[in-house]
Amino acid sequence: MKTFALQLFSGLSIGAVYALIALGFTVIFRASRIINFAQGELLALGALLTSSLISAHGLPFWLAFLIGAALTAAAGFAFQTLVLRFAVGKPDFTIVMLTLGLATVLAAALDAGFGAYPRSNGDPWGSSVVHVFGLALLWVQVWTIVTAVVLLVAFRLFNKHTKYGLAMRSTAADTEAAVAVGIPLRRVHGSAWVLAGLVACVGGVFLGGFPNTVSPSISDVTFFAFPAIILGGIDSTTGAVVGGFIIGVVQQLTAGYQPTYAAFLGQDFYIAAPYIVMIIVLLVRPYGLFGSRPAERL
Amino acid sequence: MSSFPRSALAGLGRHPARLSTVLVVIIGILLPFWVDAYWLSTLVFVLVAALGALGLDVLTGRTGQISLGHAFFLMVGAYTGGYLGVNLHESALFWIPAAGIVAGLLGAVAATTAMRLRGLYLGIVTIGLVYIGQWVATNWTTVSGGSGGRTLAVPGNGTFSFANGLHLGSLSITENGLYYYTAFVLLALGMMYVHNLGHSRVGRNMAAVRDRELAAAVLGVNVARTKTTAFIVSSIMAGVAGAMYGSFLSFVTPGQFDLLLSIQYVIIVVVGGLGALWGPLLGAFFVVGLPALLQNEAASLPFLEGGTRTTGIPVTDATDLLYGVLLIVFLLVEPRGIVGLAHRIGSLVRRRRATPKELGVVPSLTQEG
Numbered sequence: 001m002k003t004f005a006l007q008l009f010s011g012l013s014i015g016a017v018y019a020l021i022a023l024g025f026t027v028i029f030r031a032s033r034i035i036n037f038a039q040g041e042l043l044a045l046g047a048l049l050t051s052s053l054i055s056a057h058g059l060p061f062w063l064a065f066l067i068g069a070a071l072t073a074a075a076g077f078a079f080q081t082l083v084l085r086f087a088v089g090k091p092d093f094t095i096v097m098l099t100l101g102l103a104t105v106l107a108a109a110l111d112a113g114f115g116a117y118p119r120s121n122g123d124p125w126g127s128s129v130v131h132v133f134g135l136a137l138l139w140v141q142v143w144t145i146v147t148a149v150v151l152l153v154a155f156r157l158f159n160k161h162t163k164y165g166l167a168m169r170s171t172a173a174d175t176e177a178a179v180a181v182g183i184p185l186r187r188v189h190g191s192a193w194v195l196a197g198l199v200a201c202v203g204g205v206f207l208g209g210f211p212n213t214v215s216p217s218i219s220d221v222t223f224f225a226f227p228a229i230i231l232g233g234i235d236s237t238t239g240a241v242v243g244g245f246i247i248g249v250v251q252q253l254t255a256g257y258q259p260t261y262a263a264f265l266g267q268d269f270y271i272a273a274p275y276i277v278m279i280i281v282l283l284v285r286p287y288g289l290f291g292s293r294p295a296e297r298l
Numbered sequence: 299m300s301s302f303p304r305s306a307l308a309g310l311g312r313h314p315a316r317l318s319t320v321l322v323v324i325i326g327i328l329l330p331f332w333v334d335a336y337w338l339s340t341l342v343f344v345l346v347a348a349l350g351a352l353g354l355d356v357l358t359g360r361t362g363q364i365s366l367g368h369a370f371f372l373m374v375g376a377y378t379g380g381y382l383g384v385n386l387h388e389s390a391l392f393w394i395p396a397a398g399i400v401a402g403l404l405g406a407v408a409a410t411t412a413m414r415l416r417g418l419y420l421g422i423v424t425i426g427l428v429y430i431g432q433w434v435a436t437n438w439t440t441v442s443g444g445s446g447g448r449t450l451a452v453p454g455n456g457t458f459s460f461a462n463g464l465h466l467g468s469l470s471i472t473e474n475g476l477y478y479y480t481a482f483v484l485l486a487l488g489m490m491y492v493h494n495l496g497h498s499r500v501g502r503n504m505a506a507v508r509d510r511e512l513a514a515a516v517l518g519v520n521v522a523r524t525k526t527t528a529f530i531v532s533s534i535m536a537g538v539a540g541a542m543y544g545s546f547l548s549f550v551t552p553g554q555f556d557l558l559l560s561i562q563y564v565i566i567v568v569v570g571g572l573g574a575l576w577g578p579l580l581g582a583f584f585v586v587g588l589p590a591l592l593q594n595e596a597a598s599l600p601f602l603e604g605g606t607r608t609t610g611i612p613v614t615d616a617t618d619l620l621y622g623v624l625l626i627v628f629l630l631v632e633p634r635g636i637v638g639l640a641h642r643i644g645s646l647v648r649r650r651r652a653t654p655k656e657l658g659v660v661p662s663l664t665q666e667g
Contacts, residue, residue, distance in 0.1 A: 035418045086630055094629050097568055100561060104622030112615040223557060226422045266437030275426030279411060286414045
């Protein structure tokens with residue numbers, strides 16, 4: 001029982017990171033109807049920046065975290081301003097491929113700039129634990145869940161109650177109508193990328209917490225988060241969060257129990273498991289659990 | 299092949315496109331005699347990648363279905379070829395086509411799921427193919443050799459084997475030369491097939507599904523069947539390319555067939571020119587040939603790690619940077635890829651000596667793809 005509770009808790013903590021990644025995807029999808037394939041590289045960028053600000057410049061963790069997040073957000077904004085702005089109105093395929101290009105460029109630049117070796121994320125918690133009901137919970141996992149929940153709630157409030165949130169929601173609902181009533185599309189897209197950069201950095205730093213490390217290859221985590229966004233429905237922020245937590249828990253429990261209880265499934269099943277869950281869900285609900293089915297017109 | 303003239307040479311003079319095709323084929327046949335061993339093996343990789351990309355182009359460029367699962371079908375081809383060739387001692391005349399057929403069958407299975415999905419959703423589900431495929435390959439050790447990998451056979455039939463080369467009188471072709479010509483013939487057959495497909499009913503159905511799926515369905519195009527066909531054709535070519543790729547490397551591991559390989563193929567078709575017959579080959583020259591060029595010249599290029607320099611940008615990173623940037627530049631400036639660029643340059647040259655009648659042609663109708 002104790003092991004199960006611990007596995008579940010780790011699952012929730014990974015799920016929180018997935019939820020943040022999924023939120024990053026959803027924000028951009030709602031603003032411009034595309035999937036940002038560079039979300040993983042933004043996440044690695046944020047984590048590497050924060051980590052090296054701490055190790056090379058001796059900044060305190062929270063300050064480094066803030067600067068790292070600001071720089072990652074700036075990178076997202078720069079890509080929107082320098083590249084994507086010129087692709088407005090082009091087919092979705094083109095824009096998605098542009099983000100794939102950014103992913104390729106960023107991955108190579110991070111590799112060359114920071115080096116491929118794993119390093120500490122520089123957080124102050126390390127491997128310290130807190131005892132709750134006799135369970136030894138990692139502080140970093142507690143903070144991951146807390147931060148993710150705070151950010152998700154903050155995003156919800158931002159989305160519901162601010163002018164920018166309203167602009168984003170109306171762009172998501174109908175881009176042309178939004179432009180017609182004078183919503184500045186460029187600024188909406190820009191702020192979507194800023195938000196995506198922010199949550200990417202937060203996700204990256206927490207993902208690199210004990211027992212994990214930070215290296216350019218942590219960008220791969222987005223491929224585990226893809227099932228989360230698809231599962232939840234890509235245009236739904238609630239869906240992103242629910243999907244993230246489901247996939248995190250499924251993955252962690254499979255990694256923990258499948259080798260003993262379902263050994264015939266072989267090694268590395270936990271990598272394939274989220275995708276299998278996703279495909280089953282999609283066969284039943286092609287637009288995910290919370291996604292909206294687009295109406296089609298000729 | 300009904301679209302080819304009865305006498306192959308009859309219409310050449312009047313059709314510059316056909317003349318240049320003949321030139322390319324002649325250069326292609328003579329090329330192995332000019333280049334050294336390093337470039338010959340690079341050319342084999344280029345041709346094999348072009349064959350795989352040709353398949354992806356049928357699916358993405360001609361039918362409009364985004365797939366990031368191409369690495370899966372390449373992997374299926376490689377393992378099928380390896381298992382039949384090494385474990386069952388079959389001839390290459392059997393295992394190369396069989397690799398295509400097995401991949402094609404799995405393509406048909408994947409298509410049944412893909413049918414329910416559209417656009418980006420499809421792209422992400424095909425990522426699942428890569429991960430699920432890698433998981434199967436890691437665990438099905440009889441066929442794959444597990445995560446440690448497996449060897450593949452050198453193509454051969456009876457006593458003839460690529461390993462001994464081919465000697466016809468004074469003309470001798472090395473092992474890599476034989477790989478080159480095999481890949482060359484397979485690619486040529488593939489391109490002829492795709493060319494004819496483009497002019498057939500099925501090809502036009504594909505274009506209709508790509509351009510406007512709902513309208514195509516309303517007009518009576520069987521969307522499900524068209525997509526399934528595209529998936530099958532695409533994965534057959536990937537399977538054959540995968541078997542050739544694995545055999546040329548002689549050893550493959552599940553880790554090689556990762557998402558990055560799929561992405562590389564997507565970059566090949568986009569940079570080459572989506573839906574254009576020559577796109578996959580030109581794209582493969584860029585994406586596969588360029589790293590080989592940089593690798594070879596690293597010592598003499600600034601900023602790169604290589605030769606006596608131990609600091610600098612590693613060559614693999616430099617090439618990734620380069621084709622990431624190329625992908626972005628092409629998408630923004632020339633979405634029709636290298637083929638589109640070639641058309642542009644061609645029309646610039648032609649305009650200089652064009653007759654008034656030719657200038658009246660609407661360019662978009664004369665351009666392929």
